[in-house]
Amino acid sequence: MTEERKISMAVIRRLPRYYRYLGELLDNGVTKISSRELSEKMKVTASQIRQDLNNFGGFGQQGYGYNVEYLHKEIxxxxxxxxxxxxxxxxxxxxxxxxANYTSFEKRGFNLIGLFDVNPRLVGMSIRGIEVLDIDKMEEFVKEHKVDIAILTMPKTKVKETAENLAKWGVRGLWNFSPVDLFVPDGVQVENVHLSHSLMTLAYRINECEGE
Amino acid sequence: MTEERKISMAVIRRLPRYYRYLGELLDNGVTKISSRELSEKMKVTASQIRQDLNNFGGFGQQGYGYNVEYLHKEIxxxxxxxxxxxxxxxxxxxxxxxxANYTSFEKRGFNLIGLFDVNPRLVGMSIRGIEVLDIDKMEEFVKEHKVDIAILTMPKTKVKETAENLAKWGVRGLWNFSPVDLFVPDGVQVENVHLSHSLMTLAYRINECEGE
Incomplete structure (x- = not known):
């Protein structure tokens, strides 16, 4: 880690968005950008940007702006x-x-190495050259390979048990798409993605707006 | 709307989680719950719960707790x-x-009425009784049917144009899964779901934890 201080999760959650925008700027050949320009592009205030990036010692130079490549790399x-x-x-x-088909994850160093399911119709099938294995083979696989992240896209009834097992077998990151909140031992990180929450929030905003 | 005051989006974004937990309690036959019990279940502080629910006039009675069914319905x-x-x-x-196969959305009143794609191999296929139509038919369809929400699960190159068209044709809610932020006219609401952001946040937390 470049930084020992604890940075608030609110800031951390904004970093991927900076990373994405800066990556797009790089792809378009932009080498430097002011916080004002970045602010207009990202529709956040320039002071928010300066404040967020100051958490990491700034990177910006007064009157010059940010070096896009450097900032992208540092984030x-x-x-x-x-x-x-x-x-x-x-x-x-x-x-x-x-x-499994999101190739963009791989570009950022997230490499898919295994697929598991209980369904015999899926077992044996291949996706991007990776064979779907029976879930019974998962323990052996996880113990043999270094697995950093397990993506849980399984029915909610089995997810708690599976998560506990994976944690026990040494997987440190769980990306959970089942509609339950997983609580796991210290040292294991969970990101719960609740798609229905996002949809309900959208419904709220639509209805709220109608009332105006 | 039951409530005219503006409630902060931070609170709104927490409501679906309350709604989900209260729904589970209801399914399990629980009729009342104290903020302390709810707090233990949801792993948030009881004071956060009281504060959040006070935005809507409370619903709780001192020494009794919350009426689960009533609170679930009100949220x-x-x-x-x-x-x-x-x-x-x-x-x-x-x-x-x-x-398209998430039946849980339908239980909450989100009804899928149309599917569109450009790919001739997908056009004509049916999912849960709904035929995939060519995207050329979308304008007519949206103008004939009242479409509240368009779910955008299409390549990022086309998504801005599609979003603008849908807004023009009267769709008020866009649930966007493409890795771009959509900025649309007033009166149209967008929820951008960036799966890669969630994955990057998880990576941060794994690495951060290793350093400890």
Whole structure:
């Protein structure tokens, strides 16, 4: 880690968005940008940007702006994207297959190395050269390979038990798409993605707006 | 709307989680719960719960706790879940198909009425009785049917244009899964779901934890 201080999760959660915008600027050949320009592009205030990036010692020079390549790289380092991460997917239904086909994860060092399912119709099938294995083989696989992240796209009834097992077998990151909140031992990190929450929030905003 | 005051989006974003937990309690036959018990279950502080729910006039009675059914219903009303919402999916690849198969959305009044894609191999296919139509038919469809929400699960190159068109044709809610931030006219609401952001945040937390 480049930085020992604890940075608030609110700031951390904003970093991937900076990373994405800076990556797009780089792709478009932009080498420097002011906080004002970045602010207009990202629709956040320039002071928010300066404040967020100051958490990491700034990177900006007064009157010059930010060096896009340097800032992109530094944020990538902070997020840990200079390391590669190996991933498995547990549950190869539509959502699992969709995520298995996201090649953009790989570009950021997230490498899919295993696919698991209980469904005999899926077992044996290959996605991007990776064979779907029976879930019974998962323990052996996880213990043999270094698995950093397990993507949980399985029914909610089995997810708690699976998460506990994966944690026990040494997986340190769980990316959970089942509609339950997982609480796991210290040292294991969970990101719960609740798609229905996002949809309900959208419904609220639509209805709220109608009332205006 | 039951409530005219503006409630902060931070609170609104926490409501679906309350709604989900209260729904589970109801399913398990629990009729009342104290903020302390709810707090232990949800792993948030009891004072956070009281503060959040006070935004809507409380619902709790000192020494009794919350009436689960009433609170569940009231939060549902606030979120606009007493109304039904019609949805279309634009882009019927793996992710679009996964979302089309989420029957849990329907239970909350989100009804899928249309599927669109450009791919001739997908056009004509049916998912849960809904035929995938060519994207050329979308304008006519949206103008004939009342479409509240368009789910955008299409490549990022086309998503801005599609979003602008849908807004022009009267769709008020866009649930965007493409890795771009959409900025649309006033009166149109967008929820951008950036799966890669969630994954990068997880990577950060794994790496951060290793350093400890």
């Amino acid at each position: 990538g380092k902070i997020l840990g994207l200079e390391n590669t991460h190996s991933m498995i997917i547990v549950g190869v239904g539509n959502l699992g297959q969709a995520l | 549902g009303k606030i979120l606009g879940l007493e109304n039904t919402h019609s949805m279309i999916i634009v882009g019927v690849g793996n992710l679009g198909q996964a979302l």
